[in-house]
Amino acid sequence: MSSTLQDPRVIEFDVRTDEMLVNMGPQHPSTHGVLRLLLKTDGEVVHETTPHIGYLHRCAEKIGENLTGPQWIPYSDRMDYLAAMNMNLGMALTFEKLLKIEVPEKAMTLRLIIAELNRIASHLVGMGAYGLDLGSFSPFLYAFREREIVLDLFEELCGARLTYSYITIGGATHDIPKVIPIPPGLAELTHRSHNEKIEWVDALRLFLDWLEKRIFEYHTLLTRNSIFIKRTAGIGVLPRDMAISYNCTGPVLRGSGVDFDLRRDGEPIYTRMYEGYQFDIPVAPFEDAPPEVVLGDNWCRFFVRMLEVSESIKLVRQGLDRYPTAKGDYRVPFKMSTKLPKDEAYLETECPRGQMGFYVVGNGDAEPLRARAKSSCFCNLSITAPLCQGVLIADVPAIVGSLDIVMGEIDR
Amino acid sequence: MTINEIAVALSDRFGDRIKDLNNEATDPWVEVAAEGWDEVALFLRDDERLKLDSLCDLTAVDYCEPDPKKQAKFGHDEHLEVVFHLYSFVHRHRATIKVKLPRWKDGVVGELPACPSVAHVWAIADWHEREAYDLLGIDFTGHPNLQRILCVEDWVGHPLRKDYEFPKEYHGIRN
Numbered sequence: 001m002s003s004t005l006q007d008p009r010v011i012e013f014d015v016r017t018d019e020m021l022v023n024m025g026p027q028h029p030s031t032h033g034v035l036r037l038l039l040k041t042d043g044e045v046v047h048e049t050t051p052h053i054g055y056l057h058r059c060a061e062k063i064g065e066n067l068t069g070p071q072w073i074p075y076s077d078r079m080d081y082l083a084a085m086n087m088n089l090g091m092a093l094t095f096e097k098l099l100k101i102e103v104p105e106k107a108m109t110l111r112l113i114i115a116e117l118n119r120i121a122s123h124l125v126g127m128g129a130y131g132l133d134l135g136s137f138s139p140f141l142y143a144f145r146e147r148e149i150v151l152d153l154f155e156e157l158c159g160a161r162l163t164y165s166y167i168t169i170g171g172a173t174h175d176i177p178k179v180i181p182i183p184p185g186l187a188e189l190t191h192r193s194h195n196e197k198i199e200w201v202d203a204l205r206l207f208l209d210w211l212e213k214r215i216f217e218y219h220t221l222l223t224r225n226s227i228f229i230k231r232t233a234g235i236g237v238l239p240r241d242m243a244i245s246y247n248c249t250g251p252v253l254r255g256s257g258v259d260f261d262l263r264r265d266g267e268p269i270y271t272r273m274y275e276g277y278q279f280d281i282p283v284a285p286f287e288d289a290p291p292e293v294v295l296g297d298n299w300c301r302f303f304v305r306m307l308e309v310s311e312s313i314k315l316v317r318q319g320l321d322r323y324p325t326a327k328g329d330y331r332v333p334f335k336m337s338t339k340l341p342k343d344e345a346y347l348e349t350e351c352p353r354g355q356m357g358f359y360v361v362g363n364g365d366a367e368p369l370r371a372r373a374k375s376s377c378f379c380n381l382s383i384t385a386p387l388c389q390g391v392l393i394a395d396v397p398a399i400v401g402s403l404d405i406v407m408g409e410i411d412r
Numbered sequence: 413m414t415i416n417e418i419a420v421a422l423s424d425r426f427g428d429r430i431k432d433l434n435n436e437a438t439d440p441w442v443e444v445a446a447e448g449w450d451e452v453a454l455f456l457r458d459d460e461r462l463k464l465d466s467l468c469d470l471t472a473v474d475y476c477e478p479d480p481k482k483q484a485k486f487g488h489d490e491h492l493e494v495v496f497h498l499y500s501f502v503h504r505h506r507a508t509i510k511v512k513l514p515r516w517k518d519g520v521v522g523e524l525p526a527c528p529s530v531a532h533v534w535a536i537a538d539w540h541e542r543e544a545y546d547l548l549g550i551d552f553t554g555h556p557n558l559q560r561i562l563c564v565e566d567w568v569g570h571p572l573r574k575d576y577e578f579p580k581e582y583h584g585i586r587n
Contacts, residue, residue, distance in 0.1 A: 054562040061547075062571055098438060244465050244501060247536040260501065342487070345438045346497050346508070348468060357469050357497070364485070374469040382539045411562060 017043050024396065026055055034407055037384070037396065046396060049388035051381055056411035064371030069095040069169050069360075070336050072371060077163035079373060080409045082125050083352045085118035085154075088167035090349035091373075094358035095169045097269050098345035099338065104328025107171035108273045113319040114157070114167065116312040117204070120211070121150040122352035123305045123312075126404040130302060131222055133401035134231045139221050145185060146214065149207050152183030156200060171331025176200055176323070186210075201320055208313050215310060223303055229290050232298035236387045236399035239296055247379045250354030251308065252403055255301035259283045262350040270349055277318050282307035298402035305404065308352075337366045344370075353377055353404055375409040413461060415440040418507050421461060426452055431512075441495075441508040449511050450528040450554070456498065456509070457533050464498035464507055467534035470541065471495050472548040476515060476574040490515050494527055494550060513550065529555040547572040 024037040034055035040048040060079060064072045069091075076091045077084035089111055096103065103111075128143030151161045156177055158166040166173055182196045186207055198206075222228050238248065243256040253260060261281040263274045284300035286293075293299045340362025348357040354376025361370040380403045387399050413421075419433040419442045429452065432443035444452050456464045473493045477486040496509040517523040524545075529552040531538040541552040542561040549570030552558055560567060569576050580587060 054564070057562045059571065065572075242535070245535040247466055247468060247534070258501065265504065343438050346469065355468070359469060359471060359495070359497075361473055363487070369475070370471075370473040372469075372471045374471070378539065378543075379536050382536060 019047065022393070035381075035400075035405075035410075037388075037400070039388075039393065039396065041393060044392045044394075046388050046391055046393060049385050049396070051384055053378075053381070053407070053410050056407055058412065060373060060412040061371055064368065064373075066367060067371075068336055068366040069338070069340075069368070070334065073168055074163065074165045076373070077165055078408055079375065079412055080351060080353065080356070080377075080406050081162055082406055083118050083122040084162065084164050085114050085167060086122075086349065086351040087356060088165060089115050090347065090351065090356045091358050092167050092169045093269055093349060094345055094347040094360055097267075097347050098340060098343060098360050098362060099169075101170060101332065101334070103171055103332065104326075104330075106323070106326040106328045107330050107332070109319050109323050109326045110172055110176065110330055111167055112273050112277075113176075113204075113316050113323065114154075114172070116315045116319070117150055117153070119312045119352045120309050120316075121147045123309050124150075126305055126352070127218060127222070127302070127309075130401045130404070131228075133397045134228060136221070136225075136228070139218060142214070142217070142221075145189075146211055149183050149185045149189075152185060153200065153204060153207070156180040156183075168331075168334070170334035171329070173331075175330045201323070204316070205320065208316060212310070212313055215306070218306060223299070223306060224290075229292055229299065231395075231398055232302060232402065233290060233292035234294045234297050235391065235395050236298045236402060237294050237296050238383060238387060242383070242386070243296070246383045248354070248383060249376045249379065250350065250352070251301050251304040252354065252380050252383075254281070254283045255304045256296040257284050262348055262355055266350065267347060270347065274315075277315055279311045279315050282311065298398055301402045301404075339364060339366055340368055348374075351376060353406060353409065354380060356409075373412055375412065377403070377405040377407075377409040381405050381410055413503065413505050415442065415507060418442065418462060418505075421459070422452065422455070425455060439497075439506075439508045441510050443510045443512060446511050446513055446525075446527050448528070450530055450533065452509075453496075453530040453533045456507070461503075462507075463500045463502040464505075465501055465534075466499045467496060467530075467536055467540070468499050468506075469495070469497040470537055470544060472544045472550055472572075474515070474548060474572065474574045478575040492525060492548065492550065494544065496530075517551075524549050524551040526551045526553050528553055529558075531555055546570070549573060 020041050022039040022041050026034040026036045036052040038050040039046050060075045073088055073091055076087035080087045124143040124147045128140035131139035155161050158164050177200045179197050180200050182198045187194045238256050240256050243253050282304050285295045342364055344361040346359040348355040356376055357374035359372040360368045363369040388396050415435055422430045429445045429448055431445055434441050456462050475488040476490045477483045492513045492515055494511040498507045511527055513525040517525045527550055529541055541555055544550050545558055546560040546563055
């Protein structure tokens with residue numbers, strides 16, 4: 001192999017040195033938790049990657065077998081703490097599927113607004129943190145500024161900022177609040193008085209209008225930035241067949257060019273929530289992508305996430321329009337001690353990080369015989385070993401970060 | 413295809429190895445014999461009519477009731493079930509496959525029951541099988557790297573078994 005100055009990898013392959021074992025983590029910032037990557041390197045080139053997981057293992061499944069459904073819901077918050085509402089929703093829907101509970105239209109609309117809003121918050125962290133992984137700091141601060149307002153709205157909604165347990169079996173615990181003090185961040189950004197009282201719904205609309213304009217800023221800072229493109233385009237390329245075989249889901253799958261989203265293609269109990277809503281599902285390849293971009297690389301995965309924020313804004317707006325006229329109540333009564341039938345149900349929902357599956361086996365008791373959570377990040381992380389072969393060490397955080405993993409979900 | 417059609421297609425090809433079909437459950441399932449399960453899996457993935465190319469979930473359920481007072485009400489024979497949830501991106505249909513195993517191989521307590529590995533059929537099965545081995549104690553024969561994944565390597569026992577007893581101490585660390 002002849003070496004060229006353009007590609008450092010080629011030179012590195014030519015000048016072979018001794019292999020070295022490098023421990024990355026357990027506290028690497030791109031892992032949002034504790035992940036240890038064991039890299040076998042030759043100079044700057046990574047030959048083999050072994051992810052070691054299990055540092056957080058909190059036995060959520062074992063605990064779930066000793067609790068009833070509503071009692072298990074708070075544990076789903078702790079699994080994916082960045083998108084806890086979506087996890088609540090998945091778990092609640094699985095129990096509803098098993099018990100054949102129908103949720104009224106109003107509860108469904110409310111769930112859609114909350115779940116999509118949490119998707120926005122989660123993608124904002126994913127976007128900001130990924131910029132940080134690649135060494136750009138400002139987008140991280142901007143993203144957290146925006147996310148703060150969502151958290152303020154959630155705090156007014158259910159009293160919690162991270163572990164909500166708000167969506168439960170049969171609907172949600174409360175209805176949307178009426179008048180709230182304006183979130184300080186929102187007052188600051190829209191030049192309003194801090195003492196103002198505002199309807200929760202209006203505060204949300206105000207935030208969406210403001211965020212929509214700011215998305216352009218993210219594109220300038222990240223996806224159209226030449227340094228960002230150099231660090232992401234053509235790196236960590238995940239072909240379509242491999243993505244399917246490794247059961248990669250969510251933005252990782254759509255970044256590899258598979259047009260699949262459970263909000264449209266899932267099971268009826270989940271898709272009826274999204275019936276009649278207008279939204280697009282962003283799938284790679286993108287026509288307006290920079291020329292260096294390859295289908296299924298880091299850039300595509302990231303760009304899918306960026307576009308999904310705009311789609312979620314659209315969905316929340318439509319949900320807010322429907323909410324005042326939606327029929328029924330925000331929940332149907334559900335007893336804590338309801339016995340589960342001798343049956344089983346498996347349901348996947350589209351969480352921000354991918355498809356989260358819950359599997360519940362009932363046996364006549366209120367506690368399930370088996371409570372299982374299949375996590376999307378577990379599958380997404382398992383491709384790091386093949387993806388990180390033959391890349392430079394500096395590309396490893398770029399690849400791991402582009403999968404947007406949350407360790408709580410992997411270790412459960 | 414519906415689960416009935418999938419069961420017929422499998423029975424035509426494999427005969428007695430397809431043991432049971434339950435089409436009344438919320439998620440209808442087909443039961444496959446443990447021996448030769450990897451061949452059936454390959455057929456499920458590659459057959460033109462089925463094309464179940466995605467393994468959504470692989471897990472196991474321990475049917476056991478350690479409490480003697482509750483045993484009469486339990487209503488199941490003691491066994492382990494490995495459950496596979498499959499999805500086809502080509503035909504957009506789902507299927508649930510079960511493989512029933514004894515709780516212990518040949519009834520000897522401590523000997524793990526064996527199930528053929530399907531890590532070469534669906535790549536994700538590699539990690540899911542390691543997880544099922546770790547937490548429920550199933551020996552996936554033919555797996556390239558059957559090691560614990562969530563617990564530490566020298567952990568004793570399989571925590572999601574129903575009769576698992578929590579250890580009093582681990583390397584001198586007491587509860």
